[in-house]
Amino acid sequence: MSTAYLSKLMAKTAIVTGASSGIGKTSAIALSKAGWNVVLTARREAELKSTAQECPTSTLVIPGDVTNPAFVKTLFASTIEKYGRLDVLFNNAGIPGPQKQLDEIEHADLLQVLNVNVVASFLCTQEAFKIFKSQEPQGGRIINNGSIAAHVPRPNTAPYAISKHAISGLTKSTNLDGRKYGITVTQIDIGNVFTEMAEKFGFGQGSLQPDGRYLREPMIDRNHVGDTIVHIANLPTDVAMLEVNIMRPVRGKRVDLFVCPLVIVLQVLVLFTRRAWVPLLNRSRGLMFGSVEI
Numbered sequence: 665m666s667t668a669y670l671s672k673l674m675a676k677t678a679i680v681t682g683a684s685s686g687i688g689k690t691s692a693i694a695l696s697k698a699g700w701n702v703v704l705t706a707r708r709e710a711e712l713k714s715t716a717q718e719c720p721t722s723t724l725v726i727p728g729d730v731t732n733p734a735f736v737k738t739l740f741a742s743t744i745e746k747y748g749r750l751d752v753l754f755n756n757a758g759i760p761g762p763q764k765q766l767d768e769i770e771h772a773d774l775l776q777v778l779n780v781n782v783v784a785s786f787l788c789t790q791e792a793f794k795i796f797k798s799q800e801p802q803g804g805r806i807i808n809n810g811s812i813a814a815h816v817p818r819p820n821t822a823p824y825a826i827s828k829h830a831i832s833g834l835t836k837s838t839n840l841d842g843r844k845y846g847i848t849v850t851q852i853d854i855g856n857v858f859t860e861m862a863e864k865f866g867f868g869q870g871s872l873q874p875d876g877r878y879l880r881e882p883m884i885d886r887n888h889v890g891d892t893i894v895h896i897a898n899l900p901t902d903v904a905m906l907e908v909n910i911m912r913p914v915r916g917k918r919v920d921l922f923v924c925p926l927v928i929v930l931q932v933l934v935l936f937t938r939r940a941w942v943p944l945l946n947r948s949r950g951l952m953f954g955s956v957e958i
Contacts, residue, residue, distance in 0.1 A: 675699055675700060675701045675721065676699075676701070677700065677701040677702075677703065677747040677751050677752075678695050678702055678752035678754060678897060679703040679792070680692040680702060680704060680754045681706065681754065681755055681788060683702075683712060683756070684704075684706035684708045684712050684714075684715060686886065687756055687809065687854070688706065688754070689715045690886045691756065692704055692715055693715065693718050694887070695752075695894055696718075696719035696720055696723065697721075698894045699721060700721060700751075700897070702719055702721065703726065703747075704716055705725075705727065705728060706727065707727060707728065709725070724747075726738075730788055731779045731780055731783055731784045731787070733787055736787040737791060739788075740791040740792065744795060751805065752806070752807065752897045753792040753805075754806075755784075755785040755807065755808045755809060755831075756809045757781075758809060761773060761781075761824045762823065766820075766822045774823045777824060778823070781828070781831070782830045782831065785834060789806055792804065793841075793842060796842070796846070796847045797847070801846075802845055804846070804847055805847075805849070805896070805897065805901055806849045807849075807850050807851075807852060807893060808850070808851045809831075810828050810835070810851040810852060810853040810907075811824075811828040811831075811853055812855050812911065813825045813828045814828040835849050835850075835907075846901045846902070847901070848903070849906070850896050850907070851906065852892065852909075853907065853909045854889055854909075854910050854911065856883045856884065856911070857883060857885075888910065892910055896908065
């Protein structure tokens with residue numbers, strides 16, 4: 665056996681979906697630079713080959729549609745055929761979906777978002793689970809690309825928010841079912857990143873806020889996400905990391921301080937008439953915290 669072939673077999677192997685651009689491409693390259701074999705999949709073959717050219721280690725390019733169960737089976741079978749085992753799956757493929765009010769969303773648009781963002785991740789998770797369960801040594805790690813939208817949805821993005829809440833359920837369920845086989849799952853919830861998808865959401869021009877304003881929000885470099893993926897991938901499977909949030913730190917720009925003296929006065933009054941003033945105090949606190957802009 666050649667030295668290169670032995671090195672390929674000794675290296676760990678990761679499958680990255682949606683590897684043709686954005687976070688998927690950046691993460692695949694970062695894993696490769698860290699010594700991993702990387703299996704690249706997405707629908708656009710030319711872009712996948714471009715990603716592979718930037719990877720210094722062994723790569724396997726398999727273009728296709730991860731919402732297709734037959735293709736997903738082929739993807740994982742081809743990975744095992746070439747590398748012998750699988751260590752990490754990064755479920756990254758996803759689409760933003762329509763930006764419309766809930767009552768204006770077409771049925772077909774909802775199904776498309778759920779199919780790409782949820783069903784594809786489930787299909788890939790299922791195949792990875794089978795491999796992790798049967799291989800020796802047993803186990804492996806799955807990283808699911810969630811979103812801050814799994815915690816705080818944006819206006820007019822119901823299908824996307826629904827899909828990312830579903831990813832949280834997939835993450836927890838897979839962790840529960842896989843723990844006895846050494847299978848661990850991490851959900852990485854990413855804030856605003858400079859990617860093609862961010863451009864579709866219009867983050868560079870300003871994002872719609874719940875109060876109707878459009879504000880330019882802080883963005884992070886996608887390379888920080890790639891570095892985070894490498895860190896998680898390199899953790900042993902007996903170390904669980906259920907969820908990671910990666911985003912720019914929040915810094916307050918304005919607080920309506922005139923509300924603070926009112927709260928202090930009300931707190932003094934509560935000492936004497938607690939039962940009558942508690943609801944008003946709670947309301948004033950809500951006003952104060954609601955007036956913070958970030």
